Amino acid sequence: MNDTTLQNFQTQQDPPTASKDAARDPYTQAPTPDKGQPVTRNENVEENLSVRVRDLNLWYGDHQALKDISIDIFANTVTALIGPSGCGKSTFLRCLNRMNDLINSVSIKGLVEMDGHDVNARGMDEVALRRRVGMVFQKPNPFPKSIYENVAYAPRMHDMVSRKADQDELVERALRDAGLWNEVKDKLHEPGTSLSGGQQQRLCIARAIAVRPDVILMDEPTSALDPISTATIEDLMDKLKKDFTIVTVTHNMQQAARVADYTAFFHLGEMIEYNATKQMFSNPHTKKAEDYITGRYG
Amino acid sequence: MSQSFEEISAQLKKRHRRSARMKWMTMGALILSAAFLVVFISDMVVRGWPAFQQAQLQVEVSYDEQSQKLPLAAVDEDVRPLISRGFFRSLPREMENNPELMGTTQTRWVIADSRVDQFLKGNEDRLRPADKETLQALVEDGRAALKFNTTFFTTGDSKMPELAGIASAAIGTVMTMLVTMAVCFPIGVMTAVYLEEFAPDNRLTQLIEININNLAAVPSILFGLLGLAIYISFFGVPRSSPLVGGLTLALMTLPVIIISTRAALRSVPDSIRHAAFGVGCSRWQVVRDHVLPVSLPGILTGSIIGLAQAMGETAPLIIVGMVAFIPDASISITDASTVMPAQIFTWASEPNSAFAEKTAGGILVLLAVLIFLNALAVWLRNKFERRW
Ligand SMILES: Nc1ncnc2c1ncn2[C@@H]1O[C@H](COP(=O)(O)OP(=O)(O)O)[C@@H](O)[C@H]1O
Ligand SMILES: [Mg+2]
Numbered sequence: 054m055n056d057t058t059l060q061n062f063q064t065q066q067d068p069p070t071a072s073k074d075a076a077r078d079p080y081t082q083a084p085t086p087d088k089g090q091p092v093t094r095n096e097n098v099e100e101n102l103s104v105r106v107r108d109l110n111l112w113y114g115d116h117q118a119l120k121d122i123s124i125d126i127f128a129n130t131v132t133a134l135i136g137p138s139g140c141g142k143s144t145f146l147r148c149l150n151r152m153n154d155l156i157n158s159v160s161i162k163g164l165v166e167m168d169g170h171d172v173n174a175r176g177m178d179e180v181a182l183r184r185r186v187g188m189v190f191q192k193p194n195p196f197p198k199s200i201y202e203n204v205a206y207a208p209r210m211h212d213m214v215s216r217k218a219d220q221d222e223l224v225e226r227a228l229r230d231a232g233l234w235n236e237v238k239d240k241l242h243e244p245g246t247s248l249s250g251g252q253q254q255r256l257c258i259a260r261a262i263a264v265r266p267d268v269i270l271m272d273e274p275t276s277a278l279d280p281i282s283t284a285t286i287e288d289l290m291d292k293l294k295k296d297f298t299i300v301t302v303t304h305n306m307q308q309a310a311r312v313a314d315y316t317a318f319f320h321l322g323e324m325i326e327y328n329a330t331k332q333m334f335s336n337p338h339t340k341k342a343e344d345y346i347t348g349r350y351g
Numbered sequence: 352m353s354q355s356f357e358e359i360s361a362q363l364k365k366r367h368r369r370s371a372r373m374k375w376m377t378m379g380a381l382i383l384s385a386a387f388l389v390v391f392i393s394d395m396v397v398r399g400w401p402a403f404q405q406a407q408l409q410v411e412v413s414y415d416e417q418s419q420k421l422p423l424a425a426v427d428e429d430v431r432p433l434i435s436r437g438f439f440r441s442l443p444r445e446m447e448n449n450p451e452l453m454g455t456t457q458t459r460w461v462i463a464d465s466r467v468d469q470f471l472k473g474n475e476d477r478l479r480p481a482d483k484e485t486l487q488a489l490v491e492d493g494r495a496a497l498k499f500n501t502t503f504f505t506t507g508d509s510k511m512p513e514l515a516g517i518a519s520a521a522i523g524t525v526m527t528m529l530v531t532m533a534v535c536f537p538i539g540v541m542t543a544v545y546l547e548e549f550a551p552d553n554r555l556t557q558l559i560e561i562n563i564n565n566l567a568a569v570p571s572i573l574f575g576l577l578g579l580a581i582y583i584s585f586f587g588v589p590r591s592s593p594l595v596g597g598l599t600l601a602l603m604t605l606p607v608i609i610i611s612t613r614a615a616l617r618s619v620p621d622s623i624r625h626a627a628f629g630v631g632c633s634r635w636q637v638v639r640d641h642v643l644p645v646s647l648p649g650i651l652t653g654s655i656i657g658l659a660q661a662m663g664e665t666a667p668l669i670i671v672g673m674v675a676f677i678p679d680a681s682i683s684i685t686d687a688s689t690v691m692p693a694q695i696f697t698w699a700s701e702p703n704s705a706f707a708e709k710t711a712g713g714i715l716v717l718l719a720v721l722i723f724l725n726a727l728a729v730w731l732r733n734k735f736e737r738r739w
Pocket of ligand 1: 113118136137138139140141142143144145156158
C-alpha cells in the first residue's frame with residue numbers, strides 16, 4: 054500500500070497544459086488556484102499551486118540525476134526536500150530557477166510550470182524567471198559590496214525603484230523581513246562580508262526577498278551555520294512563508310520536521326514520497342522514506 | 352610493541368638533520384640570487400652615477416656684437432677649448448631671446464666639454480697639456496666643478512656626450528606605451544572576458560587557449576618581424592614611429608594581458624557568479640557588476656607587468672626602426688622616435704667612455720621606472736585585494 058499516496062497524488066492532476074494562459078501576462082496574475090487537490094494536502098488551509106513539475110528528467114551528460122519527478126509545490130508553504138546526499142535535491146532545486154543552465158552538460162526533459170508557463174519553454178527568459186524565483190545558497194555568498202548594496206542591487210537592476218528614498222525604504226523593508234535590520238542599521242555601508250555567517254545568510258535572504266519573488270529556493274541554507282543562527286533562520290522561514298513560497302533542501306531531519314509543511318523524500322534521483330510533513334514523519338507511506346527518517350538508511 | 356621515545360628520537364634525528372640541511376640549501380639559493388641582484392644594481396649605480404653629474408666651468412661671457420656673429424669670441428681664448436661646443440651653438444639664440452644681455456659681461460657656469468668632464472671624473476685624459484693647465488687653475492679657483500646634470504634629463508641624443516640626454520627616448524617610450532596599452536588593454540581584457548565568461552568550453556576555445564599560451568612564449572624578435580611585415584610593409588605605418596613600435600609591442604603584450612586577465616577572472620569564486628545569476632542578472636551584468644570589479648586589481652597588476660615587460664623590450668623595436676637618432680622629441684605618434692632601451696643600446700655601441708657612463712645612467716633611469724611600475728602593481732594588488 055506504500056505508493057498509493059503518491060499515485061493518487063499524481064493521477065488526480067490534470068495532464069500538463071503549458072499554454073493555458075499564455076495570452077495573459079504571467080506576472081500580473083495571481084497563481085491559479087488548483088482544483089485537483091492531492092490527498093496529501095492539508096484540507097484546512099486554503100492553498101494555491103505555485104510550481105507544478107511533471108515527469109522531470111535531468112541528465113548530466115550520460116548520468117541521469119533526476120528520474121520522472123512529479124510534484125506540486127503550494128504557495129505560501131515551506132516544502133522540504135530530504136534524502137541522502139547525491140540523490141539530486143540540489144539538482145531538482147536548480148531546475149526551478151534554471152540555474153542548471155549554467156552547467157554545460159545538463160539536458161532536461163519534462164515540465165516545470167509556473168503560473169501556467171513552462172519555465173523551460175523557448176520563450177521563457179531565465180532572467181525573468183529568476184526575478185520570480187529567488188535563491189539562497191548553502192554557503193552564504195553576499196556580494197563583495199556593502200550591506201546596503203547587497204540588498205539594493207537587484208531591485209535597482211530590475212528597475213523596481215527609481216528614487217533614492219524608495220530604494221532606502223525597500224532596503225529597510227527587506228532587511229526587516231529578514232530579521233537583520235536591528236543588527237545592521239548602523240553599519241549599512243560596511244561590507245556584507247564583514248558580518249557573521251548567520252548574519253550573512255540572512256543578508257542573502259534579504260537580497261532574495263528584496264525583489265519580491267514568488268518562490269525562494271534554499272539549498273541547505275543552515276548547513277554552514279551554528280545552532281543559534283540555524284534556529285534564527287528556521288524562525289525566519291516560518292515568518293516568510295506568509296509572503297513567499299519556500300522550497301528548502303535540508304540534510305537535517307529535525308529541521309524538516311520543524312519548518313516544513315510538506316516534505317519530499319528523494320532517493321537516487323527519484324522522488325520516493327511527497328507528503329505532509331506530519332504524515333511523513335509519523336506515518337510515512339513508503340518503506341524507503343521510513344528507513345531514511347528513522348535513521349536506518351543513509 | 353610500541354617504540355620508546357629513545358628509539359623514536361634516534362630515527363627522528365636523521366630526519367631533522369635532513370630538514371636542517373634543506374633549510375640551509377634553500378636559504379643559500381636565496382642569498383645567492385640576492386647577491387647577484389645586489390652586485391648588478393650596485394655595479395650599475397657605480398657606473399651610472401657619474402652620468403647624473405656634469406663638469407661645469409665658471410667663465411666670463413661677453414655678450415657683444417662680435418660674439419653674436421662668432422660665438423667662440425664670447426669667452427677667453429684659454430678656456431675656449433674646455434667649453435662644450437653646444438654652449439657656443441646656443442649662444443646666438445640666447446642673445447636673441449634676452450636682448451638686455453647685449454653689451455654686458457656675465458660670470459656664469461657653462462657646460463664643459465666632455466673631455467674635461469671625463470678628466471675631472473678621473474676616467475680618460477684626452478686633454479692637451481696646455482688645456483690641462485688652464486683647467487687645473489680653474490679647479491684651484493673653484494671655478495670648475497661637477498654639478499648635477501640636468502641636461503641628461505631634458506634633452507635628446509647628441510653626438511656630443513655632454514649634451515646627450517634620455518628625455519626624448521623617455522618621451523618616445525611613453526608614446527609607444529600609450530599606443531601599446533590603448534590597443535592591447537581593451538582587446539586583451541575583452542578577449543579574456545569572452546573566453547572566461549561567455550565562450551562555451553569546446554575544442555575551438557581550447558585550441559584558442561593553447562595558442563594564446565604559445566604566443567606568450569614566442570621570442571619577441573619575431574613580433575618585430577611580424578610588425579615590419581604587417582604594419583610597415585602592408586599597412587604603410589611610418590617606420591620608427593611610436594605608432595608602429597606600440598602596435599608591434601601590442602602583439603607581444605596582448606597574450607600576457609589575456610592570460611593574466613583570465614587568471615584574475617578565474618580567481619573570482621563561482622559563488623559570486625551564482626549569487627548574481629540567482630538575483631536575475633544577465634551574463635553581462637554578472638561580469639560588469641560583480642566579476643570585473645573584484646578582478647580589476649588582478650587585471651591591472653597583470654597589465655602593468657605586461658607593460659613593464661614591453662617597456663624593456665628592444666629587439667622588436669630595432670627591427671621596426673626605433674633606434675633612430677632623435678635629438679629633439681616629437682609628441683606625434685607618427686614621427687620618428689626612439690625608446691629608452693634602444694637609446695641605451697645606441698649609447699652602448701659608442702666606444703667613448705663618456706657614452707659608456709650614459710649607458711649605465713640610462714639603465715638606471717629605466718630600472719627606476721620599471722621598479723616603480725612593479726611597485727605600483729604590488730601596491731594595487733594589496734590595496735584592492737578583497738576577501739569574500
Ligand atoms: N555539475 C554537475 N556535473 C555533473 N554531475 C553532477 C553535477 N552536480 C551534481 N551532479 C551529480 O548529480 C547527482 C545529484 O547531485 P546533487 O543534486 O548535488 O545531490 P544532493 O544535492 O542531493 O546532494 C550526483 O550524483 C552528482 O554527482
Ligand atoms: Mg546538495
